Amino acid sequence: DVKVTQSSRYLVKRTGEKVFLECVQDMDHENMFWYRQDPGLGLRLIYFSYDVKMKEKGDIPEGYSVSREKKERFSLILESASTNQTSMYLCASSLFPGARNQPQHFGDGTRLSIL
Amino acid sequence: AQTVTQSQPEMSVQEAETVTLSCTYDTSESDYYLFWYKQPPSRQMILVIRQEAYKQQNATENRFSVNFQKAAKSFSLKISDSQLGDAAMYFCAYRNNQGGKLIFGQGTELSVKP
Numbered sequence: 001d002v003k004v005t006q007s008s009r010y011l012v013k014r015t016g017e018k019v020f021l022e023c024v025q026d027m028d029h030e031n032m033f034w035y036r037q038d039p040g041l042g043l044r045l046i047y048f049s050y051d052v053k054m055k056e057k058g059d060i061p062e063g064y065s066v067s068r069e070k071k072e073r074f075s076l077i078l079e080s081a082s083t084n085q086t087s088m089y090l091c092a093s094s095l096f097p098g099a100r101n102q103p104q105h106f107g108d109g110t111r112l113s114i115l
Numbered sequence: 116a117q118t119v120t121q122s123q124p125e126m127s128v129q130e131a132e133t134v135t136l137s138c139t140y141d142t143s144e145s146d147y148y149l150f151w152y153k154q155p156p157s158r159q160m161i162l163v164i165r166q167e168a169y170k171q172q173n174a175t176e177n178r179f180s181v182n183f184q185k186a187a188k189s190f191s192l193k194i195s196d197s198q199l200g201d202a203a204m205y206f207c208a209y210r211n212n213q214g215g216k217l218i219f220g221q222g223t224e225l226s227v228k229p
Contacts, residue, residue, distance in 0.1 A: 031215060040124070042206060042219040050215070058216065090160065094215075101148055101167055104217060106160035 006107035019078040023091030032074035121220035138207030
């Protein structure tokens with residue numbers, strides 16, 4: 001089974017801090033994704049990556065950046081955390097861009113609170 | 116741009132009964148993929164069922180089945196013989212034929228009464 005591991009289940013940070021959320025997958029997947037989940041809004045894509053050192057903006061990239069130095073690891077960075085970034089963050093991975101019917105596999109999520 | 120709409124924020128079903136969760140989507144493409152994911156209180160998103168748009172036959176997975184109406188752009192999930200473990204948030208999702216990112220609906224929270 002695919003394992004997607006997010007480094008923290010709960011995280012509390014202060015306004016203005018630089019925050020790193022880490023995600024690791026163990027199945028050599030090429031695609032990795034960061035979503036934000038808010039009540040009533042579902043999951044919204046922040047950034048995604050199809051390959052090492054490659055990244056593309058999703059629907060809500062403002063205030064975030066990402067890093068993918070190794071294939072198995074995809075990091076989400078909040079450059080200067082703000083209270084409106086308090087949310088649940090979900091990481092996902094999938095096989096490769098052409099594998100059209102393959103599902104995304106998700107981590108357990110990080111519930112981030114910005115005080 | 117593609118959109119996915121789940122119009123039922125909450126649903127409730129009696130154990131052993133059948134429930135249907137609604138999902139509609141908007142796209143101009145003819146080839147795409149649709150998914151239902153389940154997110155229990157443990158937060159792990161689990162794939163429930165998938166449907167390829169070019170297949171007319173509705174997908175089924177044990178007690179879970181879909182009613183895929185391509186012309187109406189509707190993709191509902193039917194859960195038969197509901198169990199307590201089915202209680203979760205359910206998300207409908209769309210993906211185009213290039214693969215890659217999913218577009219999610221708002222979610223439907225399903226409760227199962229014993």
